[in-house]
Amino acid sequence: MAFFLAGTGLGLARGATVERWVDPAVPDGLDAALNTGGNAKTANSETATNCLRLVLRGGHYWLTKPIRLMTKTGIGEFYLQAAPGERPVVCGGRELGPWHPLQSMPPALPKIARGKVWATPAPRLGSNVISFRELWVNGIRAVRAQEPNAGRFARLVAWDKTNQVATIPADLWPAHGVPPGLEMVVDQVWEIAHLRIATWHRQARYAEVTFRQPESGLEFNHPWPPVTVNATYQAPFYLVNALELLDSPGEWYEDLANGMIYYWPRPDEELTHARVVAPLLETLVEVVGSPSHPVANVHFSGITFANTTWLRPSEQGHVPLQAGMFLLDAHKLKPKGTAYAPKLDNVAWIGRPPAAVQLEYATNVTFDQCAFEQLAAAGLDVGTGCQAVTIQGCRFREIGGNGLQLGRFSDPGVETHQPYRPANEAEVCSDIRVNNNLITRCGLADWGCVGIAAGYVRNTRIEHNDISVLPYTGISLGWGWTKMTNAMRDNLIAANYVHQVGQRLGDLGGIYTLSAQPGTLVQGNVIEGIQPSAEVPDPEHWFYLYTDEGSAGITLRDNWCPSAKFLANANGPGNVWTNNGPDVSAAIKNRAGLEPEYQYLLKSTIP
16 A cells, blocks of 8 residues: 655645544555545644544554555655554454364374374465465464474584585484475574575485575675584584474474465464464555655654564575675685775675665654564664654564664675765765664574664664663674775764673674764663573673774763673774773663653563
8 A cells, every 4th residue: 555645635735634543443444544535534733734644543454565655745744643542553464263173194294293283274365375484373473393493403514615515414304305495594603594405315324405596605605604613613503494393382384385384382372262473564664755855754653563574585595694684695705805995805795684664765754652573574674865763662572683774784786895975965864763662582583683783874873772682782883894984973872771682693792883983972871681692603702892893983981781891893993982891880870771751661561
């Protein structure tokens, strides 16, 4: 559903506010309201100019296509808000059911699961079965059938880069042949890769495995992040997505060939009364302007955005570089060096994961008391050309990728170490305010993702957020690995509470920076509770504050953490470190985290 802001046929008199109430029980009610149908209440206002206000009653709004907000001409104002005291959910999924105990047992189903698995038809679009990678049961993320089971890993035996072959223990796969959806998930220190298996050749105790393209070429050619297999360390991995692996409560599998979904309920789940949701849409809301005509004055309040999908890993694999940004091409440089980086040892080109809500060339946009949850990739993406965007009092949780993505990273056709210096300043993402948000349990599908991933941003303030329970870094600010001048400057990370992060991967920071960004201040944050997994090559290679390659012009002061465990790696000039560690005053420490009027977010129910 597409909606053009003011000046494109809304028919509003100057100074008029049109308010429409939308009920989820009315079929296509939201679609009709966005296209100015339904009943309107017009109110005169001296301050409102061509304003449309949609008020959503509580309940689920099941989208069949994304909401698109665009601008042709003119200036207008648009509100999408919850009715007082109600919680509307803009949802990109579909409820599944009815569920029935599985009667006819497929031969591939493990014996231990027989009599315990339930089934329902897979969703379809016309005659085609819809594929998806996430399943939500009463708001809890189910586990795609895997081996070893969740929380355990197997270890690589060998990793042959020349022939693009992985050697693994043969007993992980009980069958002959490889089903079309079988994947391997491999730990790469600060990222994981999802690799679709092409062939499996068993040789006594071991099996040689190859992967599909394009991910096989990417995985064996990129030098960073590394897959480590040596005498002292063998990288962990697991297999996923085959009916043969469905052997534990909470696991599920979609049989695309037969159009069925199988699920082994957890002990406390009754599927006849459960809400089971499969995601169908990749993006729920797109706010898209242009450099000459940005979308302006868009406001979201009290809306929950839920249940998105992301199918690229199923179609092309997923080999990330960092913070979930996936590789399109990468290789080692021999000899080292490029025109812009004489000592550079590798080159890479990246793509950007999608988000439930995406902004591009938008200004004066607010998200107030919204929720982003049960999402396959990122929660909110504030992209190119966005200015004066405020995100406050929101919840980001149960998210497969980054909670928030802010600013430009590298474009697909630009080598990722090349500094971003646009000729048109309107491209730069600036004046973003991220304050008093709860950000927790992100990176569920890609463990290398973070709570807040900010690339080339300017005058951006990240303050008073509670960021926790993440597999990797809490806040990542910067991109490019370069000391050269770029679009970044004058950013602020202040008074955030970052805790219980780095739970799965290594080489991480509670707060992490990259590249030159003069005038940037990291101040008054509290960082604690970092305890990386023992599965990484070096469980001690983590830091409360981590200024990585090219970081320059940054002041870090008055940040509390239990010890002075910091790293400044290959930094540029002008960094200033003052009074960081356990001696920071209690007054500064106590100001970090959610401010009093937003601490109710901590009491919200988390499955």
